[in-house]
Amino acid sequence: MxxxxxxxxxxxxxxxxxxxxxxxxxxxxxxxxxxxxxxxxxxxxxxxxxxxxxNEHEPFGMPKFTGSLYIRTDKVDELWKELKEQAIICYPIETFDFGMREFAIYDYNGYLLQFGTPVD
Incomplete structure (x- = not known):
């Protein structure tokens, strides 16, 4: 399994x-x-x-997801160019010391979507 x-x-x-x-x-x-x-x-x-x-058995106000959805892509720069004018930006594209090139946006409900790719 x-x-x-x-x-x-x-x-x-x-x-x-x-x-x-x-x-x-x-x-x-x-x-x-x-x-x-x-x-x-x-x-x-x-x-x-x-x-x-x-779910009707669970209280719900605003979205309460405390993390993010991290989506790996092999074309993060192209995706950034496509999405940067279409969404609310959390942080712009950047290469981080921990070896990822990434950016983050908020979706319609305020959920955080991060897009990244490893760098050498």
């Missing part, structure tokens, strides 16, 4: 608007949407992210 992939599911009260943002601003495609369930999946290349209405 081996674990294969991870697909985060992020809560939002605006599933349709979130999907539209990922399509229009970040170049994703919607591969699943069900308004009755309050659920959707978007993808780009090998990345999938699900969105869902909050």
């Amino acid at each position: 081996a674990l294969k992939t991870i697909t985060p599911m992020l809560y939002t009260r605006q599933v349709r608007e979130t999907v539209d943002y990922y399509i229009s601003n970040l170049g994703f495609t919607c591969i699943g949407y069900d308004e009755r369930w309050g659920w959707a999946t978007v993808s780009r290349d090998d990345i999938e992210i699900m969105f869902a209405l909050p």
